[in-house]
Amino acid sequence: MTSALSGTTAVLVGGSSGIGLAAGLLLRSVGARVVLVGRDPDRLEAAVSRVRGAGPAEGPDDAVLGVRGDGGDERTLAEAFDRAGHVDHIFITAGGIGGAGPLAGLSADDVRTTLGSRGWAPFAAARAAAAGLPAGGSLTFSSGILLVRPMPGMAVPLSLAGAVETLTRAFAVELAPARLRVNAVRYGRIDTPLLRSLPGLDSDDAVAAAGATLPLGRFGAAEEAAATALFLMANNHITGQVITVDGGETLV
Numbered sequence: 001m002t003s004a005l006s007g008t009t010a011v012l013v014g015g016s017s018g019i020g021l022a023a024g025l026l027l028r029s030v031g032a033r034v035v036l037v038g039r040d041p042d043r044l045e046a047a048v049s050r051v052r053g054a055g056p057a058e059g060p061d062d063a064v065l066g067v068r069g070d071g072g073d074e075r076t077l078a079e080a081f082d083r084a085g086h087v088d089h090i091f092i093t094a095g096g097i098g099g100a101g102p103l104a105g106l107s108a109d110d111v112r113t114t115l116g117s118r119g120w121a122p123f124a125a126a127r128a129a130a131a132g133l134p135a136g137g138s139l140t141f142s143s144g145i146l147l148v149r150p151m152p153g154m155a156v157p158l159s160l161a162g163a164v165e166t167l168t169r170a171f172a173v174e175l176a177p178a179r180l181r182v183n184a185v186r187y188g189r190i191d192t193p194l195l196r197s198l199p200g201l202d203s204d205d206a207v208a209a210a211g212a213t214l215p216l217g218r219f220g221a222a223e224e225a226a227a228t229a230l231f232l233m234a235n236n237h238i239t240g241q242v243i244t245v246d247g248g249e250t251l252v
């Protein structure tokens with residue numbers, strides 16, 4: 001895997017935190033060039049500096065780049081590709097639980113706005129991949145196990161995650177003639193800033209106690225989640241697949 005990724009360039013949309021940042025650290029540590037995309041400038045700058053520190057000191061100046069913007073905006077992706085000059089892989093971890101709320105509390109305008117802006121994001125990524133990745137390149141999306149274990153109030157975010165998994169297969173067949181691969185990772189609960197922003201999960205003890213209920217006895221680490229995306233980037237014969245990383249949570 002290391003030799004397949006060394007010297008490649010990956011755009012990590014959502015790379016300033018959590019799983020995307022962990023992917024940046026792993027990729028840089030195996031000699032890949034990394035472009036981190038995120039909206040918050042301070043978080044992005046801090047992430048760029050952390051990822052720089054994960055690679056060899058003698059790496060090129062552009063070994064780690066930060067591009068500020070909304071990853072669902074084609075202009076942001078175009079800037080990432082322009083600044084990188086050459087891109088082999090795209091990993092999308094931009095997302096979250098925006099749009100959640102009970103059915104009766106949702107307005108048609110809010111739902112249309114969320115589905116419109118966030119529903120477009122995978123298309124923007126796939127169009128950037130189709131236009132800019134070389135044969136052998138890959139696009140990896142993120143989804144979550146709530147898709148198969150839905151909770152009340154999550155209909156809007158889950159419809160977006162469901163679309164991502166469907167689009168993974170649709171884009172995979174559409175982009176296969178160009179020898180591009182498209183996959184997704186379906187995450188269970190992974191210990192990231194996003195998870196720790198949820199009610200009752202803001203301390204190590206709380207995270208450990210909640211994680212102990214999983215078959216493997218803990219929540220996943222961001223590095224474990226990210227390593228699955230690196231595997232999908234590196235393996236040239238996997239496309240249209242969704243791999244679950246959930247510590248066995250959906251087995252029980």
Ligand SMILES: NC(=O)c1ccc[n+]([C@@H]2O[C@H](COP(=O)([O-])OP(=O)(O)OC[C@H]3O[C@@H](n4cnc5c(N)ncnc54)[C@H](OP(=O)(O)O)[C@@H]3O)[C@@H](O)[C@H]2O)c1
Pocket residue numbers: 013014015016017018019020037038039040041043069070071072092093094095096097142143144145187188189190191192193194195
């Ligand atoms: N952690 C879990 O337990 C879990 C479980 C299931 C699924 N997932 C999914 O896995 C993905 C990664 O989660 P995570 O836990 O790593 O989250 P995280 O720690 O909150 O990191 C998400 C990153 O995405 C960026 N981002 C969000 N929206 C963006 C946008 N529109 N454009 C560009 N960047 C954007 C955020 O930075 P800015 O806000 O500064 O842009 C941040 O860097 C998400 O899609 C999440 O829904 C996570």
